[in-house]
Amino acid sequence: MKKFMFSILAVLFIVLSLLAAGCAGQDSAQKEGQQEDNGTESPAEGFGTLVFTANGEEFIREGFLSKDGWELSFNHAYVTMSNITAYQSNPPYDTEQGWEISYDVKVELEGFHTADLTDPDSDPAKLAQIGQVPSGHYNAISWTMTRAVEGPAEGYSLLLVGKAEKDGQVIYFTLGIEQEVDYLGGDYVGDERKGIVAPGSSADLEMTFHFDHLFGDGEEDFDDEINLEAFGFDPLAALAVNGEVNADLASLEKLLSPQDYELLLSIFTHLAHVGEGHCLARFVN
Amino acid sequence: MNQKLHSVIRLFSVVLSLFIYLLLFVAGSAYAHGVELEYNISEAVQVTARFDSGTPMADAQVAVFAPGNPAEPWLIGICDSEGRFLFVPDPALPGLWEIQVRQAGHGGLLRVEVAEGALTQSTAGGFSSTQKAVMTAAVIWGLIGTAFFFSRRRP
Numbered sequence: 001m002k003k004f005m006f007s008i009l010a011v012l013f014i015v016l017s018l019l020a021a022g023c024a025g026q027d028s029a030q031k032e033g034q035q036e037d038n039g040t041e042s043p044a045e046g047f048g049t050l051v052f053t054a055n056g057e058e059f060i061r062e063g064f065l066s067k068d069g070w071e072l073s074f075n076h077a078y079v080t081m082s083n084i085t086a087y088q089s090n091p092p093y094d095t096e097q098g099w100e101i102s103y104d105v106k107v108e109l110e111g112f113h114t115a116d117l118t119d120p121d122s123d124p125a126k127l128a129q130i131g132q133v134p135s136g137h138y139n140a141i142s143w144t145m146t147r148a149v150e151g152p153a154e155g156y157s158l159l160l161v162g163k164a165e166k167d168g169q170v171i172y173f174t175l176g177i178e179q180e181v182d183y184l185g186g187d188y189v190g191d192e193r194k195g196i197v198a199p200g201s202s203a204d205l206e207m208t209f210h211f212d213h214l215f216g217d218g219e220e221d222f223d224d225e226i227n228l229e230a231f232g233f234d235p236l237a238a239l240a241v242n243g244e245v246n247a248d249l250a251s252l253e254k255l256l257s258p259q260d261y262e263l264l265l266s267i268f269t270h271l272a273h274v275g276e277g278h279c280l281a282r283f284v285n
Numbered sequence: 286m287n288q289k290l291h292s293v294i295r296l297f298s299v300v301l302s303l304f305i306y307l308l309l310f311v312a313g314s315a316y317a318h319g320v321e322l323e324y325n326i327s328e329a330v331q332v333t334a335r336f337d338s339g340t341p342m343a344d345a346q347v348a349v350f351a352p353g354n355p356a357e358p359w360l361i362g363i364c365d366s367e368g369r370f371l372f373v374p375d376p377a378l379p380g381l382w383e384i385q386v387r388q389a390g391h392g393g394l395l396r397v398e399v400a401e402g403a404l405t406q407s408t409a410g411g412f413s414s415t416q417k418a419v420m421t422a423a424v425i426w427g428l429i430g431t432a433f434f435f436s437r438r439r440p
Contacts, residue, residue, distance in 0.1 A: 092381070092383075092396060094394075094396075137355055186394065187383075187394050189385055189387060189392040189393065189394055190387070190392070193350075193355050193356050196355055196356050210390070212390070220389075225336055225337065225338045225340070226390075275392070276387055276390055276391050276392035277392060277393060277394065278391075278393075
């Protein structure tokens with residue numbers, strides 16, 4: 001009888017404790033929701049100007065040493081962007097959230113915009129600006145690296161033209177990338193904050209492209225993370241004929257080993273940044 | 286005579302004690318290179334920054350932005366060799382604090398909620414409701430087991 005009573009009590013305790021824990025979970029979930037509310041910033045009153053820019057940094061403007069010892073310099077680095085959208089995200093967007101973004105204000109820049117990131121004045125390259133945007137902190141941006149429909153980079157979302165030198169060997173290269181990629185990034189990470197539009201003034205928002213992710217950085221250790229994940233230049237140099245490489249992704253798929261081609265393709269999922277902050281990426285089609 | 290000697294010795298002891306006291310507490314504070322140490326206990330934020338590979342972001346640059354002023358850093362500093370950075374946010378500035386950590390061309394932004402003096406990391410963490418339920422049940426079951434043990438019939 002005593003044993004039976006204990007069994008009843010045991011079951012009762014377990015059921016009650018499960019219920020209590022469940023309620024505690026609900027309570028904490030509600031608190032988390034409240035904290036999000038407390039952390040939100042309502043859009044400031046007034047209007048200003050938002051300037052959209054693109055930047056390939058010193059790597060592309062001044063050239064650099066690849067992870068496999070090629071001294072790279074660039075004549076042109078055309079990148080074309082469309083669907084450019086700035087957000088006053090709320091709560092502030094983080095790439096860990098995935099592609100879901102909630103916002104108070106969204107500003108869309110229409111059209112296709114191509115920039116040559118090698119231009120010495122492209123620090124950063126100004127694409128366009130929109131006036132009379134609601135003031136506030138534009139802390140997220142999305143865009144598509146898209147195929148240019150006209151101009152020197154027509155048909156390519158990224159077109160690199162340059163020269164590689166190593167041990168007296170010189171290779172002139174033209175590398176066209178057809179792949180289109182969607183990017184979504186959070187707040188700009190860098191020396192200064194960007195995207196903060198005060199009433200009556202302007203602020204810029206930057207799409208940054210890190211070409212050391214593609215070729216690696218010979219100034220860093222060979223086993224540095226940036227170099228372990230980079231494509232380098234050796235696989236392209238191996239394709240040179242009479243000191244030239246002219247290739248696009250379609251031809252590289254046939255010429256490169258499957259592993260090298262997959263590696264090259266994967267680079268474009270982490271080429272784009274917002275300053276030094278990584279972006280989420282997905283291939284279009 | 287003997288009593289007089291005792292009185293003198295007692296007086297000498299008192300004077301000597303007083304001298305030692307003055308030497309330690311008065312003269313000491315006047316001539317030694319003393320320091321004054323105080324402490325208070327506060328809630329602090331410790332940031333640990335690592336690269337994706339798990340390597341600590343040693344000596345990374347840190348900029349802390351207080352709520353309502355995202356343009357001007359409230360505090361700047363450097364991570365230690367393990368990628369750690371510790372700071373105490375001003376509890377008078379509740380809201381979303383932002384901590385930017387950068388090194389070698391890579392960086393990230395962390396947000397911490399400070400609401401009415403309480404710190405909350407903006408990213409969710411801790412145990413889930415299910416985990417809490419299982420842990421609570423386990424503890425209760427342990428108590429019941431103990432009760433069974435002591436209530437058993439002894440041979």
